[in-house]
Amino acid sequence: MPLTAQSLPATDTELIARWQSGDQRAAALLVERHATPLARFAASLGVHDEVDELVQDTFVRAFQSLDTFRADSQLRTWLFTICKRLLLDRRRAERRRRDVAEVDERDAATEYDALDVMVGDELAERLRNAVNGLTALQREVFSLRVNEGMAYSDIASLVGSTEGACRVHYHNALKAIKEQVHND
Amino acid sequence: MTECDNDAMRDQLPLLVRGLRSTNEATQLKAHLAECAACAAEFNVLERSARLFDQATPRIDTAAILAKLPAAPGSRPALTVSHGRSRPFGLRRYALATAASFLLVASLSLGALRESFFGGKPGTDIVGDSSTPMVAMLPVGLVGGNELGELGVDDLETLLKELDQLEATVAAEPVTMQRPVSSAPEGL
Numbered sequence: 001m002p003l004t005a006q007s008l009p010a011t012d013t014e015l016i017a018r019w020q021s022g023d024q025r026a027a028a029l030l031v032e033r034h035a036t037p038l039a040r041f042a043a044s045l046g047v048h049d050e051v052d053e054l055v056q057d058t059f060v061r062a063f064q065s066l067d068t069f070r071a072d073s074q075l076r077t078w079l080f081t082i083c084k085r086l087l088l089d090r091r092r093a094e095r096r097r098r099d100v101a102e103v104d105e106r107d108a109a110t111e112y113d114a115l116d117v118m119v120g121d122e123l124a125e126r127l128r129n130a131v132n133g134l135t136a137l138q139r140e141v142f143s144l145r146v147n148e149g150m151a152y153s154d155i156a157s158l159v160g161s162t163e164g165a166c167r168v169h170y171h172n173a174l175k176a177i178k179e180q181v182h183n184d
Numbered sequence: 185m186t187e188c189d190n191d192a193m194r195d196q197l198p199l200l201v202r203g204l205r206s207t208n209e210a211t212q213l214k215a216h217l218a219e220c221a222a223c224a225a226e227f228n229v230l231e232r233s234a235r236l237f238d239q240a241t242p243r244i245d246t247a248a249i250l251a252k253l254p255a256a257p258g259s260r261p262a263l264t265v266s267h268g269r270s271r272p273f274g275l276r277r278y279a280l281a282t283a284a285s286f287l288l289v290a291s292l293s294l295g296a297l298r299e300s301f302f303g304g305k306p307g308t309d310i311v312g313d314s315s316t317p318m319v320a321m322l323p324v325g326l327v328g329g330n331e332l333g334e335l336g337v338d339d340l341e342t343l344l345k346e347l348d349q350l351e352a353t354v355a356a357e358p359v360t361m362q363r364p365v366s367s368a369p370e371g372l
Contacts, residue, residue, distance in 0.1 A: 022258020028250055035244040043240045051242050056249045063253045127232050146230055147237050149204040178229055 012075035016066060031059055034079055037148055041080050044143035045087055046136075054090075058083040077154045080144075084158070123181060130180035134173050141166050142173035188222040197223065201230045287353065 010018070010029065018026035035055055042051045061082050062069075069078055131139060140159055144150045152163045152170075159166065188194055193216045199205050200213050217224045 019256045020258065022256045024256045027253055027256065028246070031246050031249050031253075035246050035249065036241065039244045040237055040241040043242070044237055052244060052248075055244050056252055059249050060252050060254075124232060124236065127229070128236055131233060131236065142233070143237060146198045146201060146234050149199040149202050174226070174229070177233065178226065181229055182225070 013071045016069065020066065027063065034076055037076060038079055038083055040147050042083055042087065044139065044147065045084065047087060054083060054086060057086055061086065074154055076148065077158055080158055126181050127177065130177040134176060138169050138173040141169040145170050186222060188220050190216065193223060194226065197227050198230055200227065201234050
């Protein structure tokens with residue numbers, strides 16, 4: 001088994017077991033480990049101001065139903081799934097409030113501006129435009145692969161697609177970004 | 185720029201960006217990057233993309249998250265009935281209170297009966313002096329079932345002692361009751 005940056009003293013499964021037997025510190029370790037990746041994932045989905053709140057709600061929901069978590073999957077993938085469901089629920093609720101038609105989770109491409117951060121140079125500006133120009137699904141797959149190093153099988157279960165399709169989405173996204181960055 | 189044919193290497197580039205490779209694997213990948221311009225360019229794009237995503241990610245207040253999490257299952261207090269009612273001491277307290285109340289009511293009732301039935305009759309005079317509590321002022325006939333004239337001095341003294349003990353018990357009951365009741369956290 002390769003030694004990676006994830007090789008921390010206790011695995012997620014061990015920490016969950018410790019928390020379930022009354023060790024509250026295990027929860028702190030789990031939160032420390034997964035909060036930033038969760039926030040990054042939320043931001044990559046186009047969440048702006050409520051990233052903090054969304055991450056918090058995700059952890060609360062996860063710990064409330066931690067006994068339903070199956071150790072054969074990655075905790076982080078499970079957390080991302082919860083986060084995404086919460087986000088979709090919020091967006092649906094917002095749309096209902098605005099009396100807009102049913103939300104499609106893949107239709108957010110035109111609204112995406114989460115990467116509208118200050119960039120230091122022209123190349124970075126082009127890169128930002130390129131990422132913003134991806135479809136929502138391409139961007140999600142690309143983000144999960146680049147930010148989390150997530151396996152295609154996990155990405156597939158998270159986005160509701162197949163491993164092969166996710167591989168294609170990643171390479172299409174990368175190709176589009178490279179073209180825009182190098183050819184503009 | 186043409187893409188590299190080494191899919192195995194290309195596939196690991198995103199993992200290298202986040203340091204998710206072992207030392208040996210990272211060394212091999214970096215060696216490949218040194219000689220493959222296509223992979224080096226791709227790695228550069230991936231690194232910058234990761235940085236862009238990082239810049240768009242706000243800091244998370246983990247303390248606020250922890251404050252909202254449910255308590256660890258094993259650390260939750262067991263569900264129990266109210267402490268005050270389940271403790272033997274609570275039951276004893278109730279029993280003592282009931283006994284004290286009963287004694288007080290009984291003594292008052294007997295005193296009233298004595299006043300009603302034997303208030304002015306000779307031979308049913310008060311046993312003891314004016315400072316004797318009401319319980320001790322009962323007519324001897326009611327207490328012992330004997331006529332006063334049939335009792336000797338010893339019998340009277342024994343009866344007086346018993347009445348004194350009863351008086352002491354009645355006087356002492358409220359005192360012993362007050363402490364646990366006032367100190368009970370449940371406010372019983």
